[in-house]
Structures are given as C-alpha cells and as structure tokens.
Amino acid sequence: MLEVHQFPCLSDNYGYLLHDPVSGETACIDTPDADEYLRQAGHKGWQITQIWNTHWHPDHAGGNAAIKACTNCTITAPLDDAGKIEGVDRTVSQGEVVMLGNWKAHVIDVGGHTMGHCAYYLPEAQIAFVGDSVFALGCGRMFEGQPAQFWASLQRIKALPVDTMLYCAHEYTAANARFALHADPDNAELAAYAEDIARARAAGLPTVPTKLGRELLTNPFLRADDPAIQARWAPEGEAGDAVATFAALREAKNTF
Template identity: 55%
Template sequence: MSVLIEIHQFPCLNDNYGYLVHEPGSGATIAIDTPDAEVYLAEAEKMGWQISEIWNTHWHPDHAGGNLKIKEATGCRIIGPAGEADKIPGIDKRLKGGDRVELGDATATVIDVPGHTLGHIAFHFPDQDVAFVGDAVFALGCGRVFEGTMEMMWESLKRIKKLPKKTRLYCAHEYTASNAKFAVTIEPENKALREYVAWIEKRRAEGKPTVPALLERELETNPFLRADLPEMQLAMGHAGNAAATFGEIRGRKDRF
C-alpha cells in the first residue's frame, strides 16, 4: 500500500459509529457522515486533526445532520451523492458511481449503492482494502429498503460483493448482535456463521465493536449477501431468482 490512512472510529448517538479518516502526508481529514457534530468536533480535537471535508453516504439525518455545524466550525467542504443533493445540507460537490475523490495522496472510488435511499453511495479505498458503506450493508445485515426496490438493493449488494475479499467494511451502525439472531434463523447449519456468532457475543460482552466487518467473512455468513446461492434460493422458495430470494430474506428480517 503506497499511502496509509488512519481511521478513528467512535460511537455516537444510540448505535451509530462515527469515522474520521486522516491522511498523514497531507494532514487532510475527512468526516464520513455526521451523526453528531459536537462529538465529531471533539474527537477531531482529541486526535489533533482538522476536518477538511465531509463525505456523506446518504441524506438521512443520522448521517448528514451535523453537516452545517461542522462546516461552520471548520470551513470544510461537503461532498455527497448527486442523487440526493437537494437533501444534503451544505453540499459543495456532487458525486456519482465511478467518480474518484482524494484524501491527500489517497484516492477513493465512489460506488452507487441505492436501495436504502435512492442516491446512497459508498466510498472504496482500493489501496487500503477499506470501504465506507453507510447503511447499505452491515455486519450480518443490510439496510432496510426504504426508497428503492428489492431488485435495486440486490444490485447494490452485488457491487459490494465484487470488492476484494480482504476489504474491511466500515458500516454506520452496531447492529451485529441483533443481525446475528436473525441470520441463524435463515442458515442454522452454517458452521462459519455459528463461529461468527460466538465471536460477536464475546466482543459485545467485552464492550468492543464488531465493526469493521471483513467482506470475506460476510460472504460466508451474511444471508443478504448469499441470495445468489442455489441452496439459499431453494430454501427461501425462489429457485433461480436471486433478487426474489433477497427480497424474501429482507421481508423476514423486517418482520423479525
């Protein structure tokens, strides 16, 4: 890896994670989403970093609600999804899938991941094996399909599935223990899942985060990412149809 980025992860609100990402060579620091402006500013001060940009994944208030306060305090630039620009407070630059954004000497690629919201994007640092995925995917879960369709959300998850297996997925919430309880109802015989659940229980008992999630492990255990498997499709009653299988799993989770 040519450029190393530093990632400072911290809890905020009820179950959100905040992220500050720093590139030491340039001193540039980005805030990934802004659930709580005061916490972000305090954490940046603690790290000795100055927030230079905010990168929003989508418009929901627990992701963009702190934009204006942080911009007022720091003069930072705000970038976010073009498809939701009218809902992103203070946006300065609009992004779409395939665009590249720079953090000092590090570069991230924008991935379109609509479904949870219609304009949701993710940021992938390929040289760092890191992706900030907002509410598109969680450890053992995925975001509720609020604005898009099940087919749209499945296509978004397929884009995430194509990332290198060593990619660490920095999602926006600590939902893993709850997601695990549901996942075992879908694949009770999945040995990798049972081992993952034991690890999750230990981490949470110790007060430690389960995020970031390793994509390789999610591909083996996360039911939402496994809707293209024939055995999963058969079990869900939608043989040969991955999108319908995903929709069945998502519907079950919504009612869980």
C-alpha cells in the first residue's frame, strides 16, 4: 500500500511525502520547506523521485530548486501556474494522470485560490491532495479566480467518493470552525465536529486529513447549494444562486 508521511513545517503548513514501497518512488506533495522535506525523507530512508506541485505560492513551491538539486527529481506542476514555479519538467491539466510506480493520480482543476491550482486524486488509495483549494471546514482565499470558477472547482471535489480523505495543506481548522459555526449555527453535525477539533488541538494533534463525507455535511463553502445555507447567505434577490452564496460566504470569511 501507499504510505503518506505527514509532518508540520513552516508556521502552519503540513508537508506530505507519498511513498510507494513496491517501486521505491517517493513524491513530495508541494515543497514549503526544502530542508524539512529532505530531513524527513532521510529519516524514513526514502529517495525523493518526484515533486507534485498544487499551485505556485512560495509556501507550496518554494523548496523545488533545493530538493531537485539534491535528488534530481522530476517536478510536475499545473499548466496555468507553471510559469511562476521553478524547475518544472511536466505541466498537467484537468483529466491528466500522474504516476507513482503503478499508482495513478488524477489531476483535478481546482482553480480559484490561484488560476491554475490543481489537486491530485488517487482513487485506489481513496486520497486526494487538495493544497489550498479546500480545508477542513474551509476553503482557500480567492486570490486570483472568480466565484463561479471556484465554486465549479469545489463541485469537482464534492463529486469524489464520500470516503475520500482530503489532505489539505494547512492547520487552519480551529479558525475555520469558528467561522463555520457563525455561518451555520443550527448544524448539529458541525457542532459535534467543532468539539472534536477543539479536543484534537488541545492535545496537539492534527485535524487533517479530513473525510469528504464529513465535510459535505459541515463545511459551509461546500454547501453553498444547500437551501439552509442559502437562506442565511444568498444576497437579496439571488435566492437559490449557489455562486452568489459562495461569494458572500468567502467575502464574510475574509473579514471575520
């Protein structure tokens, strides 16, 4: 089976090393901290052979050059962000496949946080590396995209099997839970989830990965098409408009 090694780096990032013990290949999922990635791979006895970038931001691609210099790995990055990413060997877009040994990772366009942001979904392993597109109880800030684009991206994530584990890139969950409770105060599933998050963080434990099925019931950004969320957040005259509701939620989170 594939192994996912998760570790904290920088102030609130998570680093991920994805290892196939059969082929011996190891992929870095983004590269926020080159030294820490190389240290962690060394501790595991794994040779880094690939980097899969989700988007261009420095806390996701800033370690590319240093890791490539040490390992001669191959770097894959989303086409629309690749011009801002160092050392790219291959660009990918929606529907393409990246291989780690015999494991297939399907590229999903999740643009919105950045124009070219992509996720890597491995159906046989039931995991997806989603970068900053979606978080436990949240979604990325809309730096470059438009609401309709970002909502379409979230719908692609929503369409994955409910047992898919989402590996997001930051430990933002406690803050996201506070906003989610503000956005959706009558959601009993959300209230229970928020209590689990508080216990985990009090114990110093990570809150990611998160299961898609739970996010579908509790994450307000994934529920912009839900009548209960729309009743609270759809702008006047735009009832039933998921894009307008998503945009209102994202703007409210920006200033919460």
